[in-house]
Each structure stands twice: as structure tokens, then as C-alpha cells.
Amino acid sequence: MDDTQSTSELRPTQEKAPGFQSWRPYQSAQQCCEPSTHFQAENLSIVYRKHLALQNVNLEINKGCITALVGPSGCGKTSFLMSINRLTDLILGCQVSGRLLINETDIMAPFTDLLHLRRQVGMIFQKPTVFPFSIRKNLEIPLREHGMCDHATLASSIETSLQQVGLWDEVKDRLNQPAQGLSGGQQQRLCLARAMVLSPEILLLDEPCSALDPISSGIVEDLIVSLRGRYTVIIVTHNLAQARRIADYVALFWAVDGIGQLIEHGPAHTIFQSPQHELTSAYISGTRG
Amino acid sequence: MILSSNNISSHSKTDLHVLWSLQVFAVVAGSLLVLVIGFILRESWPALSRLGLTRLFTDPGWFPTEHSYQLTPIIGGTMLAACGSILLAAPLGILSALFCHFYAPPLLGKWYRHMIELLAGIPSVVFGFWGLVVLVPLVASWHPPGPSLLAGILILTLMILPTIMLITHSSIAQVPSAYIHSATALGLSRWAVIWHIVLPVSRIGMLTGVFLGLARALGETMAILMVCGNVVQLPSHLFDPIRTLTANIALEMAYALGHHRSVLFMSGLVLMGLVLCFVSVAEALRHKANHAIAK
Amino acid sequence: MLSPSNTIGETGATLMVWTAVTLIATPFLWLSGDLLWYGWHQLSINFVVSVPQNAGREGGIGPILVSTGLIMTVCMAVAMPIGLGTALFLSEYTQNDQVSGRLIRGSLDVLAGVPSIVFGLFGNAFFCQLLGLGFSILSGGLTLACMVLPILIRTVEESFRAIAQDQRLSAAALGISQRATIQHILLPAAIPGVLVGCILGLGRAMAETAALIFTSGYVDRMPTSLMDSGRALSIHIYDLAMNVAGGNSNAYTTALVLIGLLLIINLSASWITKKWTTLNQLPS
Incomplete structure (x- = not known):
């Protein structure tokens, strides 16, 4: 959080970047988002081996908006994020109860098609996790697995997705080289491209900038802003300044007696300017957390 | 230090x-x-x-009393038994390592691993004895005579499987869970995650296991001695009895004299050379894998 | 753990994995079931102490257990000092990149890969013939000692290397001699590791057959000295199964005894390791 000042200083051109001029923080919610609910959590609780990690979360997330989940470590933000694409299934001893609705469909239902769900919901992790293969193969694996086998289509999809994340010009000559040779920021953008190549509706970002240096972090952040309107983005961040810069909606999570809870949720300007809950104002002003 | x-x-x-x-x-x-x-x-x-070495291949056959020492059928039998068992044990071992990591309920996976460790601890003479008493009659009832290449391959498979399984198991455990999580988040099915991510990433470890298994299969004596029938011949099918280098040494050392004894030592030398080749390939692979992880 | 399948390939893969597991579990359960079923009812104190009769078809395994014990004693009595000394030398007096250390480690690694029948050949040529020990418990034990040295040294060396460098530094700072450092600081700290190394070596020696066939011999009488030929448990099983018609039931019981001993050996090794690691993890 201490480097937020320097981050924005390092990117004086951000406001002038093409395509972003019209964007203003705080007012964006009205401008960009249709007020239709895309995703909804009802009474969601997550238990890790008898320890209650998250209790009774009720949250609605609007289509095409960027929602930031903020709060101190260990308050269940990441668990919440991982339950949205049911990645919690992979974690031993983790049980999720309650309802999660995407477009009115409960994804917690027993016979949910998880592969379809995960195609619908893309996810980026804190550390860039490129597979130890070539750049091309990283993008081809999900495409092929979802039934795209034609070489021309594959190539064009790969190009489009790399262009979307602004990586095409940087890597077009070395698509067959190992992806691990890319810089951290490039790797994270490749991960984003890999998630977007399946054209998901929802993108889950788990602190996508925290493992990156300020410059790469700025590039990735700009990229996330450019997704507004096309994807529903849910981003976990420890960086309040980042949430202030990019989010339309903010949800504050807090661990009360070791149990994660949703404290407050609302449009970014309301949360930042007139928080309702005392924890929120304390967190935003920096006296707690 | x-x-x-x-x-x-x-x-x-x-x-x-x-x-x-x-x-x-x-x-x-x-x-x-x-x-x-x-x-x-x-x-x-x-x-x-x-x-000289050439007579091992040019003599009319293996008749030590007549000073004729052709080892070709014996070396052939050794190779066939070892390769056959590796062909069976490698897929079975890799699949059971995958089972422990991705398919089994946690408790069952743990039990299964313990079972494989126990299997690794059973002495070869007990495998041989069980093979002789249970497996050989079983093979005989399917296709006589019973003591055969097939029985040898099956027993060897059981014996080298733990080596392959345990090494593969630990090399799969070293695949970063972040890879598996992000592949799953991309909507890849369980098998797709294994096929595209887990197997390619841990392939060097698996190869190490396969080579060590091969070395063990080549050097194995007792079990193979007890179930293979020990007839010196190049088998024409799976049900023919064979004799391996190790069994040949174990059978004839007791009464071998002069050149015969010396030829047996020479076959031991050949065997040691073969085994050490595979062991050093495995060591080189292990070295490479460690480097890859350190990087 | 991953998402359930919904395609044919996925179902096929799952089927394949479960088939493989069944294929492996079946013979294992069959083998252990057989051993228990046919071996258990004959197992008694009497079987363990009495003398084999009628080429082993009847009677027990008393002298064979004694021979096995003697062979193991010879093996460990020779392997332990050499193993301990070499491990100490490797961990305390050589660096990883030093030529002498690398040579010794490399040669031990290669030795670990040599098939047991080749050790048998070597033992026959060196101990039985050149040193004139003949087919005897001594030759068998010495041959096995050569065989278990690599695993013994590897485990013991690792346990010495696991000792924190601080302890050596503080001992040196107190002006304590090397002999005293080894005796009072390093050895006590590494005792569990040394024990585990010896136990693992013992397990490997006990399971061995091929190296003993033409070094310790076949004689199933009670040995009177180390120069007598003595039959180990594993050789007894081999002989009953291959050369004695109708020896199967005693072979089953002997196999059960052998596996029981090996289980005790391996379980105690893992128990010591567990105990040791939990002790080391206690906050100091």
C-alpha cells in the first residue's frame, strides 16, 4: 500500500492513454454498468477443516462492472473468489454452503457442469502461473480442450487474445519459445490472455498486480480497466488506491473473531466518501487493517 | 566440514x-x-x-560340458523379460501414482501408497515362491507348460512396479499446485490437466523411475530363476520357458569349473555393465530434473 | 479431486486408472492372503525353535534362524564401523566438490546399483576362494556387508549433515578436540540416523538370497562356528520351493517369518524417523 503513490507517479501518462480519457473514477458506475445482476451469492459460508473462513455472505455483482474485494489478509476474500469457479473443490477439507447464482443458475447444485462453469468464469492468480511450455502452447491447451482443432482458427484466436492484452507485438516473433522466459508482467498478461481466449463472462482476479513491479503492475491495471463493459470483473486487492482507481463497486471483507464476513458493499464512491460502517471508515482512513 | x-x-x-x-x-x-x-x-x-567375446555369439549353443558357450539366447531371454515387464509396469506404475494424486479419496490414496511400499519390501525369493506356487500353475492351466517368459514378466512387473510408482509419485508431488489450479480454472477436465500439464512437467522423474525399474528387472535373480523354467532357448512365444543371465549364473556356479566358471563370471560382467548403464542414465536424468526444479 | 468427467475420454481415463489399481491390488492381496492363510496355522514357538527334518518338509527352522542371525551379525559388525567411519569422513572432512569425497560417493552410488548376483560372484571369488573362507557364515556375512554399505553410508552421512553447523562451530570455539567433538556432540546427535541406516541395511541384507547362494551355502545344521556353512531364511524358502517336493507348507511358514521380521525392521526404522523428526521440531 505504501507504493501506491509511486505507482501513479510512475505512470503519468495513464490518464492520457488512448481510450481511457473519458474514464473518471467514482462516476464510472453510472456510466459503464448496466444495472443487471450477473452474479449473486446467498448465505455463502466456507469451512476449512472445521474452521469457519467465511460466514453468510450475501453479495450481488453487476454485469460488466469491476468489483473490488478489499480487506486485510485472512478475511476470506480469496476463498470467496475461488468458490465462484468452484476451485474450492480442489482444496482438501474445504466445504462451501449456501447458493451462488450466475445468471440465475445455482452453480452449487450437485450436477453442475464444472468444465462449462470454468469456461464461463476465468481466473488469474496472484503469481503469474504460465505453464512451462511455449507461449503458443499455453494458449493452445485450453482452446484444444474446448474443442478447437483447426489450425487457422487456433492461430487467429491466439493472435486476437494476445492483442487484447497488448502482448502480440512483444511476442509475435517468439511464440514457440518458453513462456517462462517472459518478464513477470508479460507472464501475467499471458495468463490474462489465456483466461480470455475462452471468452468467459466473468473474470476473477486474485491480487493480479501484487507480485509485479510498479511498471508492469500499471500496465496490467490499465488492461483490467479496459475490460470494463465487456467482462464482469471481480478483483481481490490489498491495494486500496488501486481499488479507488479502477473499481465501480467495492466490497469490504473483515475477519471478526477469526471469521471472515462481508462488512459493507456498495458503489465505489459511496464506500470511499461516505462509508456506513465504522470498520470501513477506519480501514479506508488507514487507522485499521 | x-x-x-x-x-x-x-x-x-x-x-x-x-x-x-x-x-x-x-x-x-x-x-x-x-x-x-x-x-x-x-x-x-x-x-x-x-x-574372446565373439565366441559368446558364434558358438553353436550353450553346452558348457562341450566347451560351447553361446550366450545369445540367454541375453535375449534377459532382455525380453526385462522389456516385457517394463512395458507392463511403467503404465501401471504411472497410472497408480496418478490414482494417488488425482483419483483416490485421500484416505484410500494413502493406504494404496502404503500397500505399494509394503510390496517394495517383499523379498524377491518370496515373490518367486508365490509365483512358483500360484502363478505358474495358473499360466499352465491357460497354456502349458507354465514356467515361462510370461510368468517371469508378470512377477517382474510386480517387483519393479513399486520403484516406478514411488518415483513417479514423488515427481508428480513436485508439480506446482499453481499449475494444476490454473489449468483447472481454465476449464480443463481432470484427464486434460493430467495429460497436458502433469505428465509433461513430471516426465523426467517418470523416466528416471522407468530406467531404475529396468535396471532392477535386469539384475533380478531369484524370482526369475523360480518361475521362468530355465531352458536355454530363444522363446518363440510368451509361453516358452527362458533362462536369464542371472538365473544362469545362480544355477551353474555351484558346479562350474575352469572355462565354464570363467564364462559365468564374464556373463556377470556383461550383466553389471548393462545394469550400470541404465542406472547411470537414471542418475543423469535425476540430476537434470533437480536442475530443472532449482531453476 | 479434480472436476468429475463428462466426456468419453474422461470416463475412459478414470476407468483405466481404476483398472490399473485393481490389477495391482489383486496380486498383492492374493499374495499376502496366501502367505497368511497357508503360513499362519503352522506358525508356533515349536516351529521357530525346532530342527528341520526330512530335508525341511517337517520340523522347524531353529538352526536356520541361528544361521541367519549369525550372518546378519557378521554383516553388521563389519559394515557398521566402516559405514560410520566413511560417513563421518565424508560429512566432516570433505566438501561437496572435493575430489576424494566425490570419488568415494560416486563409487558408492555405482556400487548401490550392482545387482546382488554379482556381489555373490565377487564374494565367491574373493572371500570363499582367495581368502580361503569357503562356504561359510563368515563369507556370506562379509559379502552382504559389501552390499549394504552404500545404503548405510548414505543414510548415516545424511544424518551427520543434518546437524546444525553452529554445534561444530561452538565446539571448535570452546577448543574441544575433533575426537571429543565427534564423540560427545556429533555421534549422540546423529544416533537416530545411524540406527535407521543400520536397520535399513539389515532389512536389505535379510531379504537377500542371490548373494548368499554360493557364499554361505545350503547346510541346514546348527552352525558351531562362523566357518560353518549356514542356511539363511531366504535360501531355506528357495530350497524348499525348488528342490524339495512337498516342502511348500514349511516354505509358506518360513516366508511368513521372514516377512514378519522385515516388517518389524522397516516399521521400527520409520518409527525412529518419525520420533526423531518430531523431537527435532520441538521449539527449543
């Missing part, structure tokens, strides 16, 4: 004695390999110098 002699200013007499005696032990242990190879060479020297 801190004790290395130049680190310590005072060289008391007892300290020097300790160093000398440790050095003696270390030299004994270190020279053991030279001693083993030297003695095998020494004993096989008469055969090597008088008969």
Missing part, C-alpha cells in the same frame, strides 16, 4: 589418529567398487583372453 584439518589450529595426537582411522575406513569403502570389478574381471580373464 568445520573439522577439516586446516581449520583447526591444534593438531592433537588423538585427532590425527581419528582422521587416519576415518580415512582408512573411507578408502576401504571407496575401493570396494574397484575390488568388485577387479575380481569379476580377474575371474573372467581366462575366458576373455582365450575365448
